[in-house]
Structure formats: C-alpha cells, structure tokens
Amino acid sequence: MIQKSILSPFQKFVNIESFSGVLLLIATIIALLWANSPFRESYQSLWQYKIGFTAQNFELSKPLLLWVNDGLMAIFFFLIGLEIKREFLIGELNSVKKVAFPLFGALGGMLIPVLMFFMLNNKVETSVGWGIPMATDIAFSLAVLKVLGDRVPLSLKLFLTAFAIVDDIGAVLVIAVFYSGNVNIVLLLVAMALLGLLYFLSLKGFYSKFLIIIFGIAIWVLFLKSGIHPTIAGILLAFSVPVRQKIDTPTFLDKLVNITNNIKKAAVSKKPILCKEQIEQIEDLDDWTNRYQSPLQHLEHKLHDWVAYFIIPVFALANAGVVINGDTSMEQPLIWNIIICLVLGKSIGISLVVMIAKKLRIVEIPEEITHWHIIGVSFLAGIGFTMAIFIASLAFESSLIYIDSAKIGILIGSLISAIIGFFILSNTGKKSFRKANKNSSTQSEDDYLSIPCSNKK
Template sequence: MIRKLFITPFQKFINTGSLAGILLLSTTILALIWANSPFAHVYENLLRHEIGVSFQNFEIKESLLFWINDGLMAIFFFLIGLELKRELLIGELNTVKKAAFPFIAALGGVLAPVAIYMFLNHSPETEPGWGIVMATDIAFALAVLSALGKRAPLSLKIFLTAFAIIDDIAAVLVIALFYSTNIEWSYILYGLLLIGFLGLLYHKRKYTFTIGIILAIIIWFLFLGSGIHPTIAGVLLAFTIPIKRRIDLNSFSNNLTTISDNISKAPNEPEKKLLTKDEMSYVNKLIHLTFEVRSPLQQLEHALHNLIAYFILPVFAFANAGVTIGGGSHLDYELVAHIAVSLFVGKMLGVSLFSYISVKLKLTELPSGVKMRHVIGISAIAGVGFTMSIFIANLAFLDNPVLINSSKVGIVIGSVISGIVGYTLLRLMDIIKQRKKTAL
C-alpha cells in the first residue's frame, strides 16, 4: 500500500516531466526559428510590449518579458519550494541516509562546473556567469531519461529528480546571495514578517487560499522593490503551506458514510431542478470534508504541476530561447564555449566522481537497482541545464544583450551535447547488458 501511494504519484510526475521536456524543446525550437526569420522584429516587439495596471497614484507597467521572468517564474519557484518541503519532511530527503547520495552527487554537480568555468574564464566582464552552469533542468533531463523507457530503472529516475531538486535549491541560494543588488532591507523585513504571519495563521487556524493569494501578491511586490529577485518570495511562501491534513481517512470515511446515508434518505424527484436546504447543507458538508482530508501542500503541488509543465515553462522557454545566430549578430564565442564545456564536462565529472568517492568511502550507498555505470550516464544527462541556467544568465548579464545571447547559445549547445551523450551511454550499457544475458 505504501509503495503504491508513493510510486504511483512519482510515476505520474515523471510522465509529466517527460511530456514537459518535449514541449520545452518544441517551444525552444520555435523561438529560435522565429528569432532568426525575416519576422524577428515581431518576436522582439511582442516581448517588449508593455502590460500593466494603473489607478490613482499607483502604476506598474512592464514588458511581457518581465512578467514572464519575474511574475510567472515566481509560481515556478513556489512549486520548487513545495517539492523541497515535501522531500525534506516525508520524501527522498527526509533522513540523512536518504539525502546523502543525491546530496553529494548534487554537490559535485555544482562545484565541478563552477570550478571549470572559473578556470576557463579570464575576463572580468564574463566572471558573473559562473552561476549559469550550476543547475540541472528536471523536465528536460527526465525527458531524455524517459526516452529509454523501461531500460532505465525507476530508482534511477528518482535519483535524478532528487539531485536535480538539490541543484535547484543551490541555484535559488545563489540567486538570493549573488545576483541581487541595491538591497532595501526594510522591504525584505516587511516581506518576511508577512510570510511569518501567514505561516502562523495557517498553523493556528487553517489554510485559506484567498488570504494566501492576497498576501502573496503583496509579498511579491515587497521583494520586487527590495532588490532581491521576487522569485525568491515564491520559495519562502511555499514553506508556509501546511502538509498536515485536518482529518484522517477513517474519519473521512465515517463522515462520508453519514452524509451519503442522509442524502439517500431524501426523496428522489427527477423533475426537481434545485436542491432543498437540507440537501444543500449535505453537499456543503461534503465539499468541506473533501477539503479537510487533503493536504494543502499536496493539493497545491498537484494543481500547479500541469500549469507549470504545460504553460509557464514553455512560455519561459519561448520568451528566452530566441537567440539570433548569424546574420550579423554578435556573440562572445569564448563565453559560449566556456558555458557549454562547463555544463557537459563539469556535470559529468562532478556528479560521477563525487558519487564514486562517496560510495567507496562508505559515506553513501547506491540506490536499489542503480549501478555506477548508470550514474555515469546520469551525470552526463545532468548537464542539461536549460530553464534555471537561462534564468541566471538573464540576471548575471542584465544589461548586456550580447553576453545574454552568448550564454543562451552556450546553454543550448551544452545541454544538447549532454542529453545526446547521456542517452547514448545508457543505451549502450543496456545493449551490452542484453548481449551478456543472451551469451549466457
């Protein structure tokens, strides 16, 4: 029963991630084609188009690109926060032993690419780009791994997801500490106080979506004005969402039976258009009951997955992947090469080497069904660093479109090479394994 409760939702998450990866790839290709077509100006004008609201003495009008990168992506970071809280409390990171292997693998996957980038880079102008090569894109990486079908064990996918989440945590911390400027600490204090109030409210009373969304918008504006990237507010807000259910399944079942019995006693009148007062009361109790039995965190996570996978991330990819290549465009080819090499070589070297050393020193154990040869293949796939890498590139080179475009080209090249090499390695390993079985 426990296995079914855990594995089935995780398999659904993997399927969502795989399809999301395909959609991300499609929107990326579309953006690249459009940005390099005779209609490139339409693409640029669309992203520059200002949208906003104004009333009395308040006005906020920003480009469509701003609302995508700073607004929609805050929801994406909110989901990351929800996943992180779940993993820390009841998931794959809830004990030191469970977290040790993906944590050490993720540590190698962060330190090695950054070290390689810093070693290769000799220009002060491109030095801020070191954070670009840190994160692994979960959706793209799972799409590559899922292309192997049943040849890739489920435990391998769990391992990939776990260390990719840890990578994202590191990226969030890096954004907060190194890519935030001109900080207004008073705004941050007000935002943190509201977050604390919201957490206390949910703990003492119960989760209320309406109050939560109103305060979330206020907190987002406070972080926007503070100088710390507003997407960080999304992560912090996620930790206020309760994971505990108000009632257990037994209580739910007993109450459900009582409500059902009361409804069944009501006269059956097929012609009746409206419910009686008592019937309305029973239905309202049923709605309240179903709300009480669900974990707010689980419900929000479930509701947001499809929105983010099939809308927010594809929109982000479409808005940020439109790099002009050729046709007189200027690129910093050294930066392109440094990012591509750091993503591919750094991730592959860091994840596999740190994993191997930790197992040999008996600090960790390989997950069930996972061999070190699998880890080597996964370490290559870890170089697929699309979403978070592009996001950090926009922050690192905020006022330099040449370096931003160069970074995006390097990210795409490094990610494509990593995905192809990782898939090929795991496929070859499976072919060799099958031939050995046949020979026996």
Template structure:
C-alpha cells in the first residue's frame, strides 16, 4: 500500500505569523536577559561593550561609530528593508491591496497614531521632551503577534489579518515620521549621491532587472550616502524595499506548462531508474520554482528569518537594558516624558484604534464578522497594538541624546508595552473562552 503524502502549503499570512510569533518569544527572552544583566554585577561591562568603538573602511574613507550605533544604523537598515518589502507586498497583493478591505485597518492605524501622539503632546508640549512625540505611535508587530500566538489556533484568522495590516500601516507612519521629523542637518553632496543611487534603482526596476545583487550593491552605496547626509540611514532600507520588483517574469500559464513538463520528466526518469535524468528533472523543478517567485518575495523569504531571529533580538538586547534603582523609578514616574509614553501606548492605542474601527462599523464600512465576541477581540487587538517596544526604543534613541531622558523613555516604553500586552491577552482570551462555552 502506497503511503499517502499530504501537502499543506502555508498561506502568506500563515507563513508570516509563524516567523513573527517565534520571533516575538525570542524577543521576550532577549529583553528579559538584557534587563537582568543591566541590573547585575555585569552591568558596567554590558553598557561599556555597546559603547565600544568599531571602525570600518580605510584610513582615508571610513565610518567610526560605537557598536550600539552600528546596530541601530546598520543592522536596523536591514530590518527597515524588510519593512519596505512587507509594505509593498501588502499594498500589491495583501490586505491593503483591496480598498474596501484596507480601509478599516488604515483608519484604525491612523487613529492609533494620532491619539497616542496627542496624549504625549498634551503632557509635553513646550518642554524639552516634546521631540519624543512619535515614540508612543509605534507597534512592535513581532511582540504583538507573539502574544496573540500564545492563545493558540482558536484566534480567528480575521483577527490575525487585521492586527498584521494595522501594524504594517503603523510601520509606514513611523517610517514617515522618522524621515520627516528625525533628520539632522543635511549634507547636500551626500544627499545628491543618495538621490543618484535612487534614480539608478528606479531605472533597474523600470528595465525589469531581476537580479537582487544589483539592487543590493547600489542599495549599500545609497545607505552610506544617506548615513553621511544627515537623514537617518534606515530610510535607505525602506526605499530599497519599495523599489524591489514585486512581479513574476513569467506568466502563470507558462509556469504551469513548465511545471507539468518537469513532473513528466521526473516520472519518466523515476520509472526507468535513470539517476542523471532524475537529477536534471529536479534541477528543472528548482528553476521553475525560482521563476514563480518575484524578486520581492524571494528577498523577503530569505531576509525574514535573519531579521526575526538575529537582528531584532540583537537590537533588543543592546537597547532594552535599563539599570533600575529606586531613584530612577521615582524620577521616571515623576516625569511627563515617562507618562506621555506610557499613557500614549496603553490608553492612546486602545482609544485610537478601537474608536476608529467602531466608526467604520457605524458608517457601514466595517468588514468584521457579525458574531458574538467580535468587538471584544477588536478591543483586545487595540490593546496589543500598544506593545510598542522595538520601534518605540528605536525612535526613542533618535529623539534624545541625554542618557537620562532615554532611561525615562525606556521605563515608559517597557511599562506601557507590558500592561498593554497583558490586557490585550486577557481580553482576547476571555472573548475566545466565552465563544467556546456556548
């Protein structure tokens, strides 16, 4: 009797969730580890290590930065490249490609940015903390999805799709905020070089250049130019991601013919025990699979594990360490900076996202299912969006040069993210249990 082979391919959203959920758990582990080390006898070594200088280049042309900035400016550029790829994929093929389906998460994400920003500004307008207004608008998709995954397979797929779409739009808003409001003095020569690289990349795209290596070489030059220009270097990553081609080079009918031909060759080789022909057929299958992927999908597929399991945990470990003591706690919770971030993430995200989503229902544009527990789940998702962590820490580092202010910001980020995650988890779990009990 022949063994039956079951093939269950993952949909893009399932594949995305699988990676992000595991990344969220790893992110939690590295964050806890950073906090433990920062509050241990190894604290001084931990902070000194990330402030040690690393020089890359030649004596005449080099970049010299502390290790922490290499992580925040260099490794995070790859993270933002992935964000650019994800935004383009969502706009072209995903939830955001259909205007009616996209409208609710777009409006919800806008509400989730405006209300937290307004809360922060209300508490800090005219103070030395005011430039930190964007810290509270961010959502950490890996952490949020990691928490949602702890609830198991009973979480409805629409909830996962909505949270992902909101987080992608949220990332786009955060990227725009970084580009527009967190730029130092501009060096026009370097900016001109970056603009030239952008034009070359655009020409590559228009000429349908498929080799990712060409884009990466020009992208690295653009990153260096942007770094030298005064604009934050991670923007180069986003721009590169948005330019990578998202279409296949072969029609679906042609792919089908080639796939059928490859399978036919393989069957014939297998039947006649022709080893060399079998390997040729398998190589042909690999070629067909490669043709079926766009450069965007191929690059995103390769980058996602490196970012999820490498870059983001390293960033969290380097940036999440806060040496807590009674004086810091008292000072932080006496500061409007801490409260602006904490309330922005915890209260602002809830109010902004849930109110905007409910408004879409009132005007008849909501796409949520009409069933018991739906709006409790939506409220829980709004709370989970208040887990700002990675992106909030990143924007915090751009906002403040003062180590003291940055410590206050970290206390607000960690506190706001923690209680947002706990409340969101509790609400969604309660809603799911109520549905199951009926």
C-alpha cells in the first residue's frame, strides 16, 4: 500500500540534480576567480566573519564558513536522510536483489580508493585524509549523464543514483565515527533521547513539522556541543519523518467531492473575497490535503530545490576558493594522492568489484548495461567534489595548507574523472543502446515519473 501511494519523481530528480551540477560548477569558478583576484582579501574576510551570540553560560559564535559547513550542510544531510529512508522503504534499495548491484559498486568505490590512499601516502600528518576519495558528488555526475542524453540507458542513471546514496551512507558513517571530536556523553544521550521521542511519535502516527523544527534545532546544538559533527543530526532527524499517509486515495477523493459540493452550495460573495462557508471548506481542504500527503515525500519535495539551487552552490562558493600562485606552498604528494585515488581508485574499484560479483552471479546487471557503461560510470563516480571537500575540511581543520592542497587534488581529480567518464560513455554508442533497449523490457524514463496507482473500481 505504501508503494502505491508514494510518487517516485525520478525524471524531475535527475533534472534538478543536473542543473544543480551546473550551478555548482559556476559557483566553483567564481570562488576560484575571486580567491585569486585583487579582491582575495574580501573573499577570506567574508567567510571568516563571525556570527552568533553569547550568554552567561552558553556561546554559539562561528565564522560564516562554519555556519555554512555545519549549519546549511545539516539541511543537506537531512535531505540525504530522507532520500535514504525513501529508497530503503519503497525505492531502488528496498530489496536484496535491487540493492546488490549498487551496493557492490559502492563497496568497491569506497574500499579501493581508501587502500590506495594509504599505499601512496608518505606522511603521518596527511594519513587522516583517507576518507576524502570515498564519496561521489551526485549532482555533478548526473549532470554529465544528462548531457549524454539517450546515449546512456535509464538503468545506468538509476544505478548511479542508488550507488551514490549507498556511497553517502558510507561517507556519513565515516564522518560520524572517524571525523568527530571528543564526545560529551551526557549531551549526546540527551540528543538521542529527543530523537528517541520523535521516533516513538512517528511510530504512533504523530507528525508535526513545527515539532521537527524545534527538536531539530535542539538536537543540532546538542550534537555540536557534544563533539559529534552536527550534520549527523540531520541524517538521524530525517529518519523520524513518517513515510505513510494518514488517509488513502479513495477517502481523500470522497472528501474532495464533498468539499467541492459544499463550495458550490455556499453563497457567492459579490466582492472579490470568500464567504464564511467557503473559507471553512478551504480550511477543511487544507487539513485533508495535509493528511493525504506523505510527510517524507512532501518535505523532500520542498527541500530539494533549496538544497540543489542554494545550499550546495553556497557551499561551493565558500569552500572552493583556493589561492593558486607560486608563492603559496602546497603539499604536492597529497594533491597527487587524491587525484590518483579519485581517478584510478574509483574506476578500478567499482569496475573490478561489480564485474567479479557479476561473474560469481551475486548481482544481476540489466542487459542494456555493457562493461563499457560500467567502466564509464565508474569514472564519473570519481567526481568527489561536495562530500570530498566537506571531509577534507574535517580531516585537516587545523592545517590550511593541507586543506587547500586537498581541495586542489579534488578539483583536478574530479575534472579528469568527468572528462574520461564522458568520453567513454559518449563513445559507447547511441545505436548499441537503442538496440539493447528495443530488445529489453526496461521501462522508459517516463515510467519512473510515478509509481502506478490502481484504478478505483
């Protein structure tokens, strides 16, 4: 019943993420130009400007950069949490058969780059950056696939999306376990108690967005002060949002008919305002609409544009401004290490593990996806950008040289990965895909606009 009542707007998701990738690129270019222009001091002073407040026994004051990385990115992680919950309940990860293909790809795409990083690393101080080449930037990678159009099968886009979500889960766990500070157990327990209360209310069918906001702010502050990175609070908070509707479609349609009839019967005012009866019916309609909507789907829909078109570009603008000139010392081995891990570690890891799993018949790969498709998309997975820069800022927070070096490695590695992936996939051939697609029973992209609903008899 849940599956029939929740839309899965995959086509819109791809369009949003693709345009977000374009904005991300524009913001990155602006940040690089600004940071290396005669106005570079204004760039640094803007993001280091402190904002906050101080009370007698409490202080919450941070540079603007950290408000972006700890605050706005918590909303980004909240959206990731909503997507993870949806995918596991009703989406591409809701069965062992569906999850196997992207799971093995994600495992190879995380483990091999990490092993390669340790093998190539030559300094103890930079060894903490092992988590940087793990993650994939879904906005950039889907933007490349969008440019390729129908030269790549829809199932490959679904694989990349599901793969990136599994990849995000791994990155979130790494941040929570390895990139958090000293933990204040008392504050953490208070935060977990508040989360437990929200989970209990969700289980009982109670949901209030105002309660989510109030509890969310409190939990975010508690995580921040406890030593656990506050973005983790966003993920855990998202799991408390119910996916179920309170009423089904037939009930809503019956109420809709009644409300429509009551509005027709109500007196029509000659003035350009509603009469009392019409206002009551409209309020009743709002109430029933809220009951009919899935809270998780509604929140995800409302947040997606804000995250894609505002939060992620602002994050790029704040973090991608690396000063590149001959006077600035850089950690060259770290730069090369990250480039190699993103370009070769990701591509070898994903391709090798997926093909071995296929050979052992552990996973089933759609017929229209060829070996070259897997190799091409594995290079696109090397576009690390957003999550990679985020992990770099946590790993090297005490060293500006290491942070800037890591960012340069991420930017170059992501660019090379995007070019190679695009070249491979564009040369795989439109004809071969169309032939495979014609002979297969794969659904078209329009079929993923929504999950089919049964007609009322």
